[in-house]
Amino acid sequence: xxxxxxxxxxxxxxxxxxxxxxxxxxxxxxxxxxxxxxxxxxxxxxxxxxxxxxxxxxxxxxxxxxxxxxxxxxxxxxxxxxxxxxxxxxxxxxxxxxxxxxxxxxxxxxxxxxxxxxxxxxxxxxxxxxxxxxxxxxxxxxxxxxxxxxxxxxxxxxxxxxxxxxxxxxxxxxxxxxxxxxxxxxxxxxxxxxxxxxxxxxxxxxxxxxxxxxxxxxxxxxxxxxxxxxxxxxxxxxxxxxxxxxxxxxxxxxxxxxxxxxxxxxxxxxxxxxxxxxxxxxxxxxxxxxxxxxxxxxxxxxxxxxxxxxxxxxxxxxxxxxxxxxxxxxxxxxxxxxxxxxxxxxxxxxxxxxxxxxxxxxxxxxxxxxxxxxxxxxxxxxxxxxxxxxxxxxxxxxxxxxxxxxxxxxxxxxxxxxxxxxxxxxxxxxxxxxxxxxxxxxxxxxxxxxxxxxxxxxxxxxxxxxxxxxxxxxxxxxxxxxxxxxxxxxxxxxxxxxxxxxxxxxxxxxxxxxxxxxxxxxxxxxxxxxxxxxxxxxxxxxxxxxxxxxxxxxxxxxxxxxxxxxxxxxxxxxxxxxxxxxxxxxxxxxxxxxxxxxxxxxxxxxxxxxxxxxxxxxxxxxxx
Amino acid sequence: xxxxxxxxxxxxxxxxxxxxxxxxxxxxxxxxxxxxxxxxxxxxxxxxxxxxxxxxxxxxxxxxxxxxxxxxxxxxxxxxxxxxxxxxxxxxxxxxxxxxxxxxxxxxxxxxxx
Numbered sequence: 125x126x127x128x129x130x131x132x133x134x135x136x137x138x139x140x141x142x143x144x145x146x147x148x149x150x151x152x153x154x155x156x157x158x159x160x161x162x163x164x165x166x167x168x169x170x171x172x173x174x175x176x177x178x179x180x181x182x183x184x185x186x187x188x189x190x191x192x193x194x195x196x197x198x199x200x201x202x203x204x205x206x207x208x209x210x211x212x213x214x215x216x217x218x219x220x221x222x223x224x225x226x227x228x229x230x231x232x233x234x235x236x237x238x239x240x241x242x243x244x245x246x247x248x249x250x251x252x253x254x255x256x257x258x259x260x261x262x263x264x265x266x267x268x269x270x271x272x273x274x275x276x277x278x279x280x281x282x283x284x285x286x287x288x289x290x291x292x293x294x295x296x297x298x299x300x301x302x303x304x305x306x307x308x309x310x311x312x313x314x315x316x317x318x319x320x321x322x323x324x325x326x327x328x329x330x331x332x333x334x335x336x337x338x339x340x341x342x343x344x345x346x347x348x349x350x351x352x353x354x355x356x357x358x359x360x361x362x363x364x365x366x367x368x369x370x371x372x373x374x375x376x377x378x379x380x381x382x383x384x385x386x387x388x389x390x391x392x393x394x395x396x397x398x399x400x401x402x403x404x405x406x407x408x409x410x411x412x413x414x415x416x417x418x419x420x421x422x423x424x425x426x427x428x429x430x431x432x433x434x435x436x437x438x439x440x441x442x443x444x445x446x447x448x449x450x451x452x453x454x455x456x457x458x459x460x461x462x463x464x465x466x467x468x469x470x471x472x473x474x475x476x477x478x479x480x481x482x483x484x485x486x487x488x489x490x491x492x493x494x495x496x497x498x499x500x501x502x503x504x505x506x507x508x509x510x511x512x513x514x515x516x517x518x519x520x521x522x523x524x525x526x527x528x529x530x531x532x533x534x535x536x537x538x539x540x541x542x543x544x545x546x547x548x549x550x551x552x553x554x555x556x557x558x559x560x561x562x563x564x565x566x567x568x569x570x571x572x573x574x575x576x577x578x579x580x581x582x583x584x585x586x587x588x589x590x591x592x593x594x595x596x597x598x599x600x601x602x603x604x605x606x607x608x609x610x611x612x613x614x615x616x617x618x619x620x621x622x623x624x625x626x627x628x629x630x631x632x633x634x635x636x637x638x639x640x641x642x643x644x645x646x647x648x649x650x651x652x653x654x655x656x657x658x659x660x661x662x663x664x665x666x667x668x669x670x671x672x673x674x675x676x677x678x679x680x681x682x683x684x685x686x687x688x689x690x691x692x693x694x695x696x697x698x699x700x701x702x703x704x705x706x707x708x709x710x711x712x713x714x715x716x717x718x719x720x721x722x723x724x725x726x727x728x729x730x731x732x733x734x735x736x737x738x739x740x741x742x743x744x745x746x747x748x
Numbered sequence: 749x750x751x752x753x754x755x756x757x758x759x760x761x762x763x764x765x766x767x768x769x770x771x772x773x774x775x776x777x778x779x780x781x782x783x784x785x786x787x788x789x790x791x792x793x794x795x796x797x798x799x800x801x802x803x804x805x806x807x808x809x810x811x812x813x814x815x816x817x818x819x820x821x822x823x824x825x826x827x828x829x830x831x832x833x834x835x836x837x838x839x840x841x842x843x844x845x846x847x848x849x850x851x852x853x854x855x856x857x858x859x860x861x862x
Contacts, residue, residue: 363857364857367856
């Protein structure tokens with residue numbers, strides 16, 4: 125290994141380091157930052173929506189702006205906020221939990237992030253070019269065709285297409301990582317549940333984002349190149365879009381919620397100081413949920429007029445999902461049962477997730493009954509239902525994960541007092557906002573209406589709901605304050621395992637060296653780190669001798685490919701703009717050349733570099 | 749070390765048996781590829797020549813398609829080989845998910861246009 129140090133590490137500037145990084149831990153932080161920015165943006169939109177609906181006949185905004193806000197709120201929250209946040213945690217935790225030095229394809233990992241990011245940017249710049257998409261996040265045709273919707277929908281089709289590519293390749297990367305990169309002894313049935321849900325989510329993404337990509341391509345052809353797939357006058361079929369969208373859309377819900385289930389399944393055992401109850405049943409339930417999620421899409425279209433037999437079949441299939449979900453709920457309860465419970469912020473979020481999610485699940489079963497669905501359809505009851513799943517389920521899961529993994533990511537804990545203030549205000553604000561919307565829906569308030577007449581019994585409840593949303597907003601502000609405050613005042617963590625947790629990521633030193641594990645660990649049990657603490661000497665047994673560590677080189681190409689796709693997509697949208705400053709063909713050409721030029725540049729061989737064994741020993745001594 | 753990774757090996761480390769297997773595999777690939785081209789030509793001919801009645805041509809083409817699908821996956825894409833459990837799982841999953849979906853879509857959409 126004489127040439128091992130051939131790539132002498134040059135000091136990189138901070139910005140260049142972050143733009144070119146292929147390290148899964150740094151990409152995780154990039155995902156979290158990008159996801160948080162989009163989350164705050166969509167959250168502010170939600171506040172605007174609630175301000176508009178606070179009093180009857182409010183003229184805070186016009187109906188057009190309201191439509192743009194609800195469309196962007198839904199689209200951003202699902203595609204650009206929650207998706208990157210779960211990818212952030214998956215990026216950080218999965219390689220560590222399976223005992224790997226990085227994901228299988230670090231370059232692809234960076235590429236996935238940057239393509240997602242630029243896709244999100246493409247969607248976001250729509251505000252400055254003729255207004256945002258305004259046909260709802262479902263983009264139902266014919267409302268979203270060129271006849272009825274402005275250029276905003278072009279940004280929707282192209283922006284989601286680009287960011288979908290990023291999500292898709294990241295998911296493929298995770299499937300390969302989990303199948304091929306597990307440490308010796310880490311069998312499939314010894315993997316932490318977060319890895320399992322990460323794997324199943326990635327599989328769902330591969331199977332669900334492909335129909336979405338096809339549907340968006342058809343919509344783009346219709347809108348930009350005068351296609352007729354969805355235009356009934358021309359022989360197209362408008363129902364086809366609804367089918368394609370929901371074939372993607374229903375699994376998408378599980379894509380988002382399964383990693384949250386995984387986080388809960390990590391946090392609850394760690395703070396109950398007990399192993400997860402019914403591990404095998406949990407894995408099985410995850411797979412069954414994933415399978416069923418593809419068999420139920422028509423329940424979003426009960427009122428579209430498909431017929432009673434079809435509706436009954438899909439109603440039954442939908443109710444079946446309650447069974448594996450119930451298995452999970454009971455397993456979390458039994459994990460807590462008799463455990464030594466520690467209620468810090470992470471555990472509060474995780475524990476409160478369980479009843480809140482049950483509420484969302486119950487209304488889900490109510491909605492799955494096709495005859496009654498005619499009553500609930502397109503009312504605030506539906507809005508309340510899916511916010512109980514998404515905020516009460518996913519957001520609380522993500523917050524639990526944030527407080528749980530924060531010490532490993534940033535080397536210090538978040539402040540517990542501020543954390544508890546955040547939790548209680550978010551919890552109360554959330555129920556205040558959304559519980560009352562069930563009743564609003566049942567007494568007949570429609571969703572997606574920008575205002576309503578007074579004196580129909582809606583006034584008080586809407587006011588309460590809006591006040592609740594301000595409390596939620598305040599809770600998120602407290603979270604941001606907590607992050608800044610803790611960065612300055614929290615005590616640095618030097619121990620490996622500040623929570624006395626169970627899985628492999630807590631066996632690494634804090635802060636984690638860039639190679640994660642100096643020696644790949646030998647896994648001997650489920651919850652390997654707990655097993656070594658109890659039955660071994662408290663350190664992981666190495667599965668290989670100490671040696672030079674092969675690392676990938678950083679690269680700016682992922683960033684450039686993302687930028688190229690952004691320019692290319694923007695050029696496509698310019699085709700239908702009134703007075704483009706530059707001819708669209710030139711913009712498309714520039715984007716095309718950048719995208720494929722960077723791919724050609726990437727064809728150059730790059731075998732990475734080695735960290736010599738002496739260096740590794742020095743680093744290990746420093747952090748151990 | 750990094751430099752040597754790009755150079756070809758002077759001598760193969762494979763055993764005689766392994767190289768025989770590899771040759772056999774190449775032969776199977778070429779034969780299955782030629783066979784699949786043949787199937788495609790047959791399906792095109794069965795429509796274009798008009799000597800075959802439509803009632804027979806449609807099931808005939810579907811049959812050819814099924815055979816080709818099998819060949820493509822198992823011979824051309826190696827699903828028949830050992831240690832292909834994961835790819836097999838994924839292909840099977842895809843089939844299991846997509847088949848009812850396609851059937852449902854065709855039945856539900858029907859011929860009515862909205």
